[in-house]
Amino acid sequence: MSSPMNAFTLENEEGLRLRGIEFGATLTSLTLPVAGEQREVLLGCADEAYASQQVWLGAVAGRFANRIGGAELVRGDERWSLDANQAPHCLHGGSDGFHRRTWQIREQEADRVRLALLSRAGDQGFPGNVRVTLEYRLEQRDLVVEFRASTDAPTPVSLTSHAYFNLDGHADDDHVRSDIRHHAIRLNADRFLPTDQSGLPLTMAPVEGPFDLRRERLMGQEWLSHHQQQQAGGYDHAFVLNGPEQAWAARVVSGDKRLAMEVYTNQPSLQFYSGNWLANTPNRSGRLHRDLDGFCLEAQQLPDSPNRPELGDPWLLPGQTYRHQTRYRFIAAD
Structure with a gap:
């Protein structure tokens, strides 16, 4: 019998x-050559610590990424109560969501791996049996994350990788060299979802102030100058992408300007999270991460959309296939 911490490289x-x-189909490390050295760009911890950390470090979030208001699903005359793991809401599929499941490796080659998971009807309160396959693969300078899912009953599905990036890499003692505010970011989004104090989205709004990321700016520029940032401790918001076929959804440049990352996805939104609650999460050497040590760009359906048609339709029906592809492209300076 395999161990849940069985590794793949x-x-x-x-x-x-x-x-x-x-x-959790968790990504624990990604290194690539930058300026003649192998640079670590993912936050991680010791393998044995993944089961106890609480920040979805590198894991898959599902069955539904982000928040579902009131931890309840409503469809027609039917209602389902979900696990209210971030009371009163359901966050990332519940306390025993996909991030805490042991996925099964089905195929592996030198540069790709395919994993599978069966989520049974009633899992965290969700209806329908859902079968998921996930492929991680390396294509030239790209990390590709690809999900497929099917169901035997209507159920909302939104899966994402909750990888935390820091493009400046790590020092020898496994502390990141700088926090994310020194990174520059650009997002291809004219609208975003402000949130209430519990993190649940309000009405879609035009980007403004530090949320207008259509032109490159430092993540830390005007830091906490906007009431939405003050409330969340930084960025933790869904940005509605400008169409599914844009050249790229996001572009981030490291603080030392030696590495850029572009994000391409077929999903309707990116949750930009600046790692506001990372403190006291262990790192690989057993020390502790600090807030803002890493950022996430989580491609997904819009939060709370299962019960709010104006935010899209994330319901997967029998006979349909959920398809999600996100590509992280790394570009090192010459």
Whole structure:
């Protein structure tokens, strides 16, 4: 019988090296050559600590990423109560969501791995049996994350990778060299979802102030100058992307300007999270991460959309296939 911490490692000729474990289909490390050195761009912890950390570090969030208001689903005359793990809401599929499941490795090659998971009807309160496959693969300088899912009863599905990036890498003592506010970011989004104090989205709004990321700016520029940032402790908001086929959804440049990352996705939104609640999460050397040590760009359906048609339709029906592809492209300076 395999251990939930069974690891997989992928490598390619471009020098990308990805490591993960079956528990949560978690990505534990991604290194790539930058300025003649292998740079670690993912936050991580010791394998045995993933089961106890509480920040979805590198894991898959599901069955529904982000928040569902009131931890309840309503469809027609039917209602389902979900696990209210961030009371009163359901966050990332519940306390025993996909991030805490042992996925099964089905296929593995040098530069790709395919994992599978069966989520049975009633899992965290969700209806329908859902079968999921996930492929991680390395294509030249890209990390590709690809999900497929099917169901035997209507159920909302929104899966995402909750990887935390810091493009400046790590020092020898496994502390990140700088927090994320030194990174520059650009998002291809004219609208975003402000939130209430519990993190639940309000009405869609035009981007403004530090939320207008259509032109490159430092993540830390005008830091906490906006009431939405003050409330969340930074960024923790869904940005509604400008169409599914845009050239890229996001572009981030490291503080030292030696590495850029572009994000491409077929999902309607990116949750930009600046790692506001990372403090006291262990790192790989057993020390502790600090708030803002890493950022997430989580491609997904819009939060709270299962019960709010104006935010889209994330319901997967029998006979349909959920398809999600997100591509993280890394561009090192010459």
